[in-house]
Amino acid sequence: MNEKLDGMKPLLEIRSLKKYFPVRSGLLHAVDDVDLSIERGRTLGLVGESGCGKSTLGRVVIGLIEATSGSILFKGEDMLHHNSARRAEFRKRAQIVFQDPFSSLNPRMSVFQLIAEPLFINKAFRSRKETERRVHELMDTVGLARRLVTSFPHELDGGRRQRIGVARALALNPEFIVLDEPVSALDVCIQAQILNLLGDLKRDHGYTYLFISHDLSVVRYVSDEVAVMYLGQVVEKATNTELFRRPLHPYTQALLSAVPVVDIDNRKKRIVLEGDVPSPINPPAGCRFAPRCRYRQNRCGNESPSITEVEPNHFVSCHYAGSILDYV
Amino acid sequence: MKSLHREIPLLDIRNLSVRFNTDSGVVHAVNNLNFSLRKGKSLGLVGETGAGKTTTALATLQLIPNPPGEITSGEILFNGQDIRKMTEAEKRLVRGNRISMIFQDPMTSLNPIMTVEEQIVEMIALHSPMKGSRAKKRALEMLDLVGIRPERAGEYPHQFSGGMRQRVGIAIALACEPALLIADEPTTALDVTIQAQVLELIKEIQKILHTSLLLITHDLGVVAEICDEVAIMYAGSLVEYADLRTLYRKPMHPYTQGLFNAVPKLDSEPGGRLAVISGLMPDPVDLPAGCTFSPRCPYAGEVCLEKPCGMKEYETGHFVDCYFPLRNKGGDLG
Numbered sequence: 001m002n003e004k005l006d007g008m009k010p011l012l013e014i015r016s017l018k019k020y021f022p023v024r025s026g027l028l029h030a031v032d033d034v035d036l037s038i039e040r041g042r043t044l045g046l047v048g049e050s051g052c053g054k055s056t057l058g059r060v061v062i063g064l065i066e067a068t069s070g071s072i073l074f075k076g077e078d079m080l081h082h083n084s085a086r087r088a089e090f091r092k093r094a095q096i097v098f099q100d101p102f103s104s105l106n107p108r109m110s111v112f113q114l115i116a117e118p119l120f121i122n123k124a125f126r127s128r129k130e131t132e133r134r135v136h137e138l139m140d141t142v143g144l145a146r147r148l149v150t151s152f153p154h155e156l157d158g159g160r161r162q163r164i165g166v167a168r169a170l171a172l173n174p175e176f177i178v179l180d181e182p183v184s185a186l187d188v189c190i191q192a193q194i195l196n197l198l199g200d201l202k203r204d205h206g207y208t209y210l211f212i213s214h215d216l217s218v219v220r221y222v223s224d225e226v227a228v229m230y231l232g233q234v235v236e237k238a239t240n241t242e243l244f245r246r247p248l249h250p251y252t253q254a255l256l257s258a259v260p261v262v263d264i265d266n267r268k269k270r271i272v273l274e275g276d277v278p279s280p281i282n283p284p285a286g287c288r289f290a291p292r293c294r295y296r297q298n299r300c301g302n303e304s305p306s307i308t309e310v311e312p313n314h315f316v317s318c319h320y321a322g323s324i325l326d327y328v
Numbered sequence: 329m330k331s332l333h334r335e336i337p338l339l340d341i342r343n344l345s346v347r348f349n350t351d352s353g354v355v356h357a358v359n360n361l362n363f364s365l366r367k368g369k370s371l372g373l374v375g376e377t378g379a380g381k382t383t384t385a386l387a388t389l390q391l392i393p394n395p396p397g398e399i400t401s402g403e404i405l406f407n408g409q410d411i412r413k414m415t416e417a418e419k420r421l422v423r424g425n426r427i428s429m430i431f432q433d434p435m436t437s438l439n440p441i442m443t444v445e446e447q448i449v450e451m452i453a454l455h456s457p458m459k460g461s462r463a464k465k466r467a468l469e470m471l472d473l474v475g476i477r478p479e480r481a482g483e484y485p486h487q488f489s490g491g492m493r494q495r496v497g498i499a500i501a502l503a504c505e506p507a508l509l510i511a512d513e514p515t516t517a518l519d520v521t522i523q524a525q526v527l528e529l530i531k532e533i534q535k536i537l538h539t540s541l542l543l544i545t546h547d548l549g550v551v552a553e554i555c556d557e558v559a560i561m562y563a564g565s566l567v568e569y570a571d572l573r574t575l576y577r578k579p580m581h582p583y584t585q586g587l588f589n590a591v592p593k594l595d596s597e598p599g600g601r602l603a604v605i606s607g608l609m610p611d612p613v614d615l616p617a618g619c620t621f622s623p624r625c626p627y628a629g630e631v632c633l634e635k636p637c638g639m640k641e642y643e644t645g646h647f648v649d650c651y652f653p654l655r656n657k658g659g660d661l662g
């Protein structure tokens with residue numbers, strides 16, 4: 001695997017991004033000061049449990065939800081503070097595939113209408129013929145048989161529906177695609193087919209992915225770099241190999257040890273976390289993981305750690321990273 | 329099927345078939361199913377969506393809605409007694425009391441307008457002589473057992489997180505100390521760290537109460553954590569059945585092996601391709617004449633297309649429904 005090339009500009013850069021939702025009892029810190037960058041042709045895996053803010057982050061990045069503050073640089077230009085024409089252009093270049101192919105497709109539209117919708121909206125072609133040609137081309141690309149062009153979503157299985165979702169995302173030749181739990185609703189055999197498809201597309205067309213998932217095995221399989229989120233913040237980021245070989249944040253360690261493994265001869269010791277993820281509404285000061293952390297010290301309850309480069313290209317947000325934290 | 333063990337199995341399902349009569353034809357949901365479960369042991373029933381796992385569980389409890397569903401054949405022996413031949417009153421004594429169930433989604437399986445304490449008390453009052461304050465005391469004990477503080481007993485399901493709700497589901501299911509617990513995808517809706525907590529809890533409680541467990545899941549990893557035996561289900565039938573170690577070390581049915589190969593693993597090299605079984609599970613309205621897996625099987629011969637093989641014991645205690653079982657681990661499906 002290539003490590004970062006020095007001097008190369010990232011395709012997408014997220015800086016101090018915040019998204020707070022006002023709720024009755026205060027401010028819900030969905031995304032709280034996140035910095036991330038993705039280079040062209042790479043996949044950043046964003047992993048975390050429900051409610052950690054990973055989907056909100058994905059939506060803020062492509063402009064489906066407005067950010068509270070921070071900036072999103074696409075090829076070096078800030079997309080949050082641009083005029084609407086530039087943002088419209090960006091939204092063609094950046095697409096999203098949603099988790100649930102059962103609820104994200106309009107049940108009253110045929111496969112043709114679904115895939116052609118982004119083409120019509122953006123007036124990509126003048127003639128019906130050209131549109132048809134493009135729809136057929138996209139169906140070939142994602143592995144949908146052309147005879148299905150008049151089918152409706154309810155006639156298709158989850159894997160085929162998700163292929164429609166992918167075709168819609170690809171319709172306008174994007175450069176960057178947010179994949180928000182694209183295989184979570186699918187059975188393992190279908191999941192494997194879609195993961196292979198996404199891998200092929202990336203290799204053939206050089207797409208850049210932000211791959212959001214709660215499934216560490218899937219993230220391990222698709223990512224070049226991995227970022228782990230907890231309660232709105234990125235607690236650890238590193239290259240795929242490094243993160244899985246030497247996780248340094250206590251949360252990442254617990255998360256990895258909690259994954260049930262199929263290999264019965266290769267069991268690891270499990271770290272069972274106590275309690276649940278605390279509420280993201282008005283989170284307390286100090287490290288957000290502290291209440292569940294087995295290495296907790298007094299300092300952790302008062303002082304929130306900032307994310308620092310503990311080893312080259314390995315960032316951890318923990319006061320004691322590197323000292324007590326070797327993987328058990 | 330397991331003649332080796334002399335004790336009567338707690339649950340012994342023989343030749344169970346279930347079908348649903350629908351407008352688009354007869355759905356053969358479960359076909360000629362055989363398995364048994366001994367006291368205190370855990371069996372994992374693994375398969376993909378539509379394989380018939382949940383139907384099997386509901387049939388065991390005689391909860392198949394009729395119409396459209398119908399158990400067309402088979403015996404469901406619980407402690408040697410056929411549940412199918414019991415009267416309604418006898419069945420009610422078994423359900424919830426001797427056999428109880430945990431469901432996948434704790435949000436929809438709990439009553440949203442009853443406190444968790446009331447829901448546990450309801451279970452106890454229905455099935456045991458304990459009433460009133462004794463039942464209440466028992467409910468608090470159950471909450472304590474699953475790790476919920478007594479001061480939360482008066483709260484409603486929506487006030488609990490997903491993991492805590494599933495703990496409540498477990499407390500209800502185990503309140504009468506059933507001999508058999510059927511858990512239908514108990515951790516599928518939960519996050520991994522919470523899943524780990526719930527699996528630990530089920531294991532611990534099983535040790536304390538000596539409950540047998542029938543775990544229904546699509547997740548081979550979860551089975552590896554908690555089960556002693558595994559049955560792999562495909563299109564309404566078992567295709568492979570053995571103890572955990574035997575089956576995981578040497579899966580012999582091409583479908584089982586395909587399933588193992590399709591799972592991304594934490595220690596795999598990133599960026600490779602996953603082995604994929606081509607095609608889809610057959611429509612249960614229109615099952616193939618031969619082996620149900622034959623249309624997708626890379627090793628299928630002519631005999632496979634003509635008639636189903638049926639379970640054969642290729643090694644002691646290792647049953648495979650295949651004419652040409654795979655002998656070596658690691659065989660790759662194209």
